[in-house]
Amino acid sequence: MRKITLLIVLIWTATSDAFVFYEDTKIWNQETITFYFLDGTAQQKSEVKKFANLWQRYTGIKFIYTDKKPSLFSxxxxxxxxxxxxxxxxxxxAVNGTIQLGNLSDNIIFxxxxxxxxxxxxLGLGHEHQRTDRPSAFNNQKLIQVCVKNQQQSRAWCKxxxxxxxxxxxxxxxDYDIxxxxxxxxxxxxGDEQSILQTLPKLKSNTLSYTDKYYIAMLYNQNISDKTLEQMHKQDLWNQQKFENSENKKTQQAMMNLRTSSCKTLSYGKHSKDGKFCKTGFMIIGTDDFGFPDGEFNTCYNSISQIKEQMNRYKYCQLSKTQLHNKRQNWNQQFAQYGQCKRLEPNDKNRQEFFCEEGYSFVTKNNDMIGEKTVCYSSIDSVFSAMKSNTVCNLDNFEFRKYQRKLEQAEKTQMKTKFCKVVKRKYKTINCPTDFDYTIINLNIQSKPINNKCFASKFQAINAMSEIPFCES
Ligand SMILES: [Zn+2]
Structure with a gap:
């Protein structure tokens, strides 16, 4: 069916003019189009002229720009x-129309x-994503919600x-061209809700596609041969790549240059000292290279204006270096404990002899490990938020005493198996050094040590006992 429409067009265009282009749209039938700037800075106007030029080349229609109202008599x-x-x-x-560019990005590529x-x-083209043959995933109602939120437009506009x-x-x-x-x-x-797009095909092009060019030329400029079109397109892609690379570099540099006395920008792929990072985009961190313990501030930004605005708004970006330093120490203390729990610094052991070589862990206020294993966290606020959501940390005093008693009970059971026991005693047969008081004994053979090992803590001994098959059988 599509092919038939195409045929009609080819015949009809021989007269001079004629994509998705709907029946009710007027085709341009003139060699020039005049654009009358109602307002705008020199920079804005010059960008329009420069960028719109691409369409001129494929339509063969000359674009004329003016600041004066065109004569009504033309x-x-x-x-x-x-x-x-x-x-x-x-x-x-082709009507007396208006192009409104009221919401242009601060990124030149966009x-x-x-x-x-x-x-x-x-030039008459309709939206490709609103075609009847678009992927059915576009019919997702959530797309309207995210459009309202992320584009700051009305529901009616998004629809x-x-x-x-x-x-x-x-x-x-x-054919449908993503x-x-x-x-x-x-x-x-x-925006942040990429999951709703999972069912959609991947797309990314910041300029005219080959199909855009092929069809617009068919409509307005049949003098371009397919071969010329292909060559022009190849050259365009090369220019676009060059343009994007150089502009991206400039933007990244400008983002990295944003800073206050207490805040700076962290580039994607780089880590702050407390392990925060962005896969894509840029994060605001302290000039001391640590992140901020504020959830809102673990955001990755992609635009200069957003970073600028946050740096101006965020109170911690208005501090002097000394004030930031003091604030860090406050945070350090403030986040050191929560409820029945406390934070352990890197390399600090809990009572069960476990520790984090890098990063922080947390324990009960009595230094007991919580749960089956010790988890390590990269920053003081991530360990703090883990404490906040941990059941044991949230127990009241009465419940915590019950928990503690259970723990002691469990420890006693752990110290004895059917055939072995951990004891705190020195044996003549083994020469245990000072501070290595714990030994495992064989309960069957008149309470003799099972091997010649001594341990600094009962937990080390318990752990070792669990490795001896005889004790466990
Ligand atoms: Zn549009």
Whole structure:
């Protein structure tokens, strides 16, 4: 069915003009289009001119820009461009329309993408993600929720521009093209909730796709041969790669340069001294290279403005170096205990002889290990939050005394098996050094030591006893 529509177009375009392009959209039938800037800075205008140029090359239509209102007597449709308002949108096709660029990103790669996308509407193109043949995963209602949250747009806007399917009669269309500039970047829209996209195909293109170019040329510029188109496209991809690499480098450098006396930026893949890191994006940490014990501050950012805003807003970023140092010591104490528990510093042993070589662990206030094994945490706030959610740490005093008695009972049982026992005694037959008072004895052979080993603590002896098959049988 699609092929048939295509055929009609080819015949019809011989007259001069004619993607997803719907029947009710007007096709441009003029050699130039005038764009009238209603407002905007020199920088904004120059970016529009530079980036929209890509469409010019494939449509063969010349774009003319002006700051003066075009004469009413030209009778040719023209477009207005404004940078005001709160969204990016455009009217469609050859009408007296408006491109609104009111919500441009602070990242130039995304700005380019938006400008190309809105110019696509101007040329008549519809949204690729709203086609009837899009993947069914797009019908997920959650997508509207995340759109409202992450795009700060109304429900109606998200429905109209993202989730609704366009059932209008199609004039010409390619196969569904996830790389099209007219396809929303759903990864960006989903934000932190990438899980809802798991069923969707992977996508990433920040510029016109080959299909965009092929079809727009078919519509407006049949003079370009397929071979030329392919060569132009190859060159474009190379230029785009160069552009993205150099802009990404600049952005990263600018993010790393953001700092206050107490805050700085941590690059992705690098660790703070207390083990915090971002897989992608940048984190705000202290100028002393430690992270902040504030949940809100374990966020990974991707934009300069977000980091700037947080650094300005966050009170711990307004401290002097000395104040930060003092604050650290407070935090250190503040997070050293919780309820019936306390933190152990790296290499500090609990009563059961376990410890963390790197990182922190926690124990009861009597230094007893909690549970079956000792878990190590990379930062004082991660060990603190583990204490906060631990049942034993949250016991009241009465319940904790009961827990403690049970623990003592369990220890007594552990010290004796059917054939062996851990005792604190010195034997003439073994010469135990000072402070190594514990031995394992064989209960059958007149309470004789089972081997010639001495242990510094009863827990070491208990652990050793569990390794002797004879004692356990
Ligand atoms: Zn759009």
């Amino acid at each position: 009778f040719k449709p023209y477009y207005k461009i404004t940078f005001k308002g709160s969204s990016n949108q455009s009217t469609k096709g 700005r380019k993408m938006t400008i190309l996308h809105e110019f696509g509407h101007m 109209e521009n993202l989730s609704n399917i366009n059932n209008a009669e199609v004039f010409i269309e390619s 790389l099209s500039i007219m396809h929303y970047d759903l990864k960006n829209i989903a």
